Amino acid sequence: QLQLQQSGPGLVKPSETLSLNCSVSGGSISSSNHFWGWIRQPPGKELEWIGNFYYSGDAYYNPSLKSRVTISVDMSKSQFSLRLDSVTAADTALYFCAGGGYASGSYESWGQGALVTVSS
Amino acid sequence: DIQMTQSPSSLSASLGDRVTIICRASQNIDKFLNWYQQKPGKAPKVLIYAASTLQSGTPSRFSGSGSGTEFTLTISSLQPEDFATYFCQQSFTTALFTFGPGTKVDIK
DSSP: OOEEEEESSSEEESSSSSSEEEEEEOOOOOOOOOEEEEEEEESOOEEEEEEETTTTOOEEEOOOTTTTTTEEEEETTTTEEEOOOOGGGOEEEEEEEEEETTTOEEEEEOOEEEEEOOOO | OEEEEEESSEEOOOOOEEEEEEEESSOOOOEEEEEEEEOOOOOEEEEEETTTTOOOOOOTTTEEEEEEEEEEEEEEEOGGGGEEEEEEOOSSSSTOEEOOOOOOEEEE
């Protein structure tokens, strides 16, 4: 059973970069059985898919965020990361990392979530 | 882009009630549809994947059906721990996942 642990700052200034990490345990981050994703949820609102990173090395992003977002994997640290540039107050949200299963196509394991507030 | 809608957006039900939530996709997604349960302040938890397959650990009172553009999540007998928000999510397109807006189930 995969376990995901998120880390990163809870407060980011407008126009700066949001960076979050997700450490994976209980399984291999380099496994071809899994893909890695980020999802966010503004307070009181619905879930918004940010993007996924696949074993092939391909990454796919929500078109609404594509110009500002990067998801990367560091296999040596068994962690994957989210970078979101030029943030505004609209990026304030609860951010989740998640591990998906190729067989199911679903996010089977989730991080605990991290509230990131964009404010000066 | 594939858009997902859910109905109703919220419902009130009593313990033991049968509850049905509908999820519709804007185009054919075959059976690439997953259902999640989320409680306040917590991460979602997958209940059903591929439209009708129960994730390990999901109680048997939950069931899913459908294919193409219309899908259903049914709770056969609502239990206290089932009061939560339920989201559908399509994984038909690897390059672009989308979630439904959610259905909040609360106590009547």
